[in-house]
Amino acid sequence: MFSPFRSEQGAPKTIAEVEYPDLEQLRDLEEGFALELKQTFSPSVRRKIPKIVASFANSRGGWLVIGISDAEKDVCPVPRPGADVSQVVGELCRRHVSPAPRFSARFLPDPASPEQGVILVQVLEGDFPPYVADGIVEIREGSTSGPAAGTALVDLYDKATRRRLEVRAFCKRTVYYPMPDARRRELPLFNLYLFRMGRDSEEAFSRDRSNETAAAMRVAFGQQGLDCRIQHAHDSLVFRIPARDETVVPHSAIELFPDESMKLSVPAVLLEGRERDRALATMTRRALFPPAEGARLIDAAATLSRVKRMATLLDRYVRVRDIPWQEYAVAYELENMAGVTLWSDDETYLRYAEKHGVLYCATTDCLSRVRYLSDGAHDTFRARQFAGSHFFEACGLPLGSPDPEDNELVDALLRS
Template sequence: MFSPFHDRQGMPKELADVKYADLAQLVDYDEGFALEFKQSFSPSVRRKIPKVVASFANSRGGWLVIGISDAEKGVCPIPRPKADVSQIIGELCRRHVSPAPRFDARFVANPVAPEQGVILVQVFEGDFPPYVADGVVEIREGSTSGPAAGTALVDLYDKATRRRLEVRMFCKRTVHYPMGGDGLPLFNLYLFRMGRMTGDSFSRERDGEHARAMRCAFERQGLDCRVQHAHDSLVFRIPARDETVVPHSAIELFPDESIKLSVPAVLLDGEDRDSALDVLASRALFPPAVDAQLIDAPATLGRVTRMASLLDRYARARGIAWREYAVAYELENMAGVTLWSDNETYLTYAERHGVLYCATTDCLSRVRYLDDGAHDTFRARQFAGSHFFEACGLPLGSPDPEDNALVDALLRTS
């Protein structure tokens, strides 16, 4: 994405890296398709901000700089707002723009006079246009904003359709497991990063930076990892002496920092499986010698939440907000797989209501778009853990005290 600010090597700077001295670089730019200046933060300017933000979101994104002279392009410092500028801009957009566009905003203070400075607003190209400001679809026309014509509206709707298709195709990604083949029960978590258009180019240096951050997340979690290079991604796995015997979790990381997490269920086998089946048969929950796949519910949940915690660590290290992502989960090859726990609360519950098992064959959830403002407290760990158990039949959110006791028992034993 275009940035009017560059480092000494000529590389574009991101908003978080812009210094007050960098504002001098704006003298080389005129207002245009992706850049607009405002000299003050007056009430009249505030009224125009939703229109400008929507027009950038409906186009290719852009920068709004408040505190710059339109004519001379010199810095005209404005007083530091009393509230956080992100909250101010966000509130203006929530009131006047639908859907809510993605943007970042900063007040860049003058180091000599910290109570004065410039407001920078970076607006990202919208994933699901059109963005409507006070009933009007605004787009960039040269250095100004204006209503979209009929053909422009069609193009905007086509862009939204293509983006939804990209998300659906991403949620079909698969990671190969040498052991288990096509029948290995997996919990998959898809995190598709929005605001990155297909075809964006990424440097080898940036890919290496992403890989180092992921390795660091493994280390801080107390886990080893090895990296495999795929044709368009990196795959991080917990190393094993023989992966054809013990399948381990995998994280697939893409250049735009979209992520897929695949966690194999912990299946009971050998004496552990025989012992569990004996317990179930003794309580008349299963007939003797039944052939069934059992997963260790606490161990699998522990594996799921531990691996999802890696993603939270990675996002924090990279300074990524989860609101930039579309999220879905999937239970793959889990239909009919029975949850096992030796917890007495679970066994008593199973005697009254039956054992818990995955009851569906099409287990891909609906996609959630986290930038809609309804998921401000999203964490990959909590999302993965709760939805794994929920999809396997655990009655989360039930008003029944017996259901709640079961949930508490299984979550506690994980």
């Protein structure tokens, strides 16, 4: 993606890498298709921000720099906003732009006077246009923004349709598990898909890029205190925890693609032997609905622990790679989970089950609707809680329910 700022080696800088002296590079540039400059952060400029952001999102993305004069390109520091600049710009967009565009914003302080500086806003090319600002579809026209014509609107809708089809196709990926045939067909999996938007889905791994992403994933595993084994597929890398008994006990897998989309597959932990017998005895003693003969019971605590541990690895990876979470579209899937009972010996769960019944996957395998993450800050988006809570949602427990019993149960299961 275009960046008006370059390193000494000529590589484009990300918004996080820009330093105050880099602003001098703007003197050699003109406002245009992907760059707009504003001298002040006045009320009139604030009113224009939603229009500018939407036009960049509907085009190829771009940068808005506030605190630079249009003509001379002189730095004219503006006062530091009272709130975080991302929140300020985000609130303006939430009020006036639909759907929410993806952007990053940063206040770059003047080293000589930290309470003054320049505001940088980098808008990413939108994956699901058109982005509408106050009822108007804005696109870039040279160095300005203007309403989209009929053919441009058709192109925007076509782009959104193609991207949705790409996401759906990605969510049909299947990771191979070296289990005996009978068990492999029935292995219950919780799959989490993270489709990275705004990238070329046809991009192929180069040797350098493959080594770079593999090294970053190894770092993520190492931060978790885990070793990893890498398997090369024709268009991806698959990471697993080394284990001699993999054909007996299935282990989670992370599949990593050239554009850094990812798929996490977590095998459910099934109750077997004495543990299963104890669970069945508890169900009988407390008069819970008994599962059919031969039915499978999932250990809720152990499976959730797996899901959260592996989701933490994904979170560590995006931190290492400095990828904002807002670049990902997320969906989850139940695979081979039909007819499985979710089991926990937590007293809250048992009381809930006595009144409402145990959580039971009575439907066929399912794929959730795709969610688009709007929170790009690592410290406020927690992959563990996201994956953990949606694992239970996938198993039949409604999240965000107004029923206090549902909320109590969610809290108890997430603590387990």
